Amino acid sequence: AQKVTQAQTEISVVEKEDVTLDCVYETRDTTYYLFWYKQPPSGELVFLIRRNSFDEQNEISGRYSWNFQKSTSSFNFTITASQVVDSAVYFCALKTSYDKVIFGPGTSLSVIP
Amino acid sequence: DTGVSQDPRHKITKRGQNVTFRCDPISEHNRLYWYRQTLGQGPEFLTYFQNEAQLEKSRLLSDRFSAERPKGSFSTLEIQRTEQGDSAMYLCASSFGTSSSSYNEQFFGPGTRLTVL
Numbered sequence: 001a002q003k004v005t006q007a008q009t010e011i012s013v014v015e016k017e018d019v020t021l022d023c024v025y026e027t028r029d030t031t032y033y034l035f036w037y038k039q040p041p042s043g044e045l046v047f048l049i050r051r052n053s054f055d056e057q058n059e060i061s062g063r064y065s066w067n068f069q070k071s072t073s074s075f076n077f078t079i080t081a082s083q084v085v086d087s088a089v090y091f092c093a094l095k096t097s098y099d100k101v102i103f104g105p106g107t108s109l110s111v112i113p
Numbered sequence: 114d115t116g117v118s119q120d121p122r123h124k125i126t127k128r129g130q131n132v133t134f135r136c137d138p139i140s141e142h143n144r145l146y147w148y149r150q151t152l153g154q155g156p157e158f159l160t161y162f163q164n165e166a167q168l169e170k171s172r173l174l175s176d177r178f179s180a181e182r183p184k185g186s187f188s189t190l191e192i193q194r195t196e197q198g199d200s201a202m203y204l205c206a207s208s209f210g211t212s213s214s215s216y217n218e219q220f221f222g223p224g225t226r227l228t229v230l
Contacts, residue, residue: 047220050218
């Protein structure tokens, strides 16, 4: 079975706080890809990052960082020094064969000024 | 704008009516996907085309749903005899790919929000 779990339904933080969004995935495939997407109130899905199953190196992009750990099947996303513009729903997703992408239920992040 | 476009952006219909949505992918993309997103949930895969061939359909796609991509460019998603449970955001995405094992980033359109009264 392939599944993506985002246990945090909603998170509220005060501006400038750091916040980590959790993602746990399930797959039996050895080759797979993991992503994070952002969906702001406007509704359009915005691609943030892709990781393949053979690359466990963590990545940092500005205030965003991602921690991929195959041993725990997790792909967590941290926003450092959060800003109001970071308020959105964030989806973790998994792709195995073909291009079918399985999305998690999403975590709604509210950054309070 | 060279991104994925969808039309209409909003559709309100009465139960039992048929509706059709259109998706125009990024021009050089050979793959096109339809997803459905209900409130508070992540997008759920519905179907996928490579060029004009429909290669995969989800169990979510009942026989009231039909999708086409006749010339391998734009696609239409039709829902017949709509039900209130069909109310959702319908998202289209496109990508360019030649291998089933590689990942090719999907670019999403703005979606069509369907409300069935």
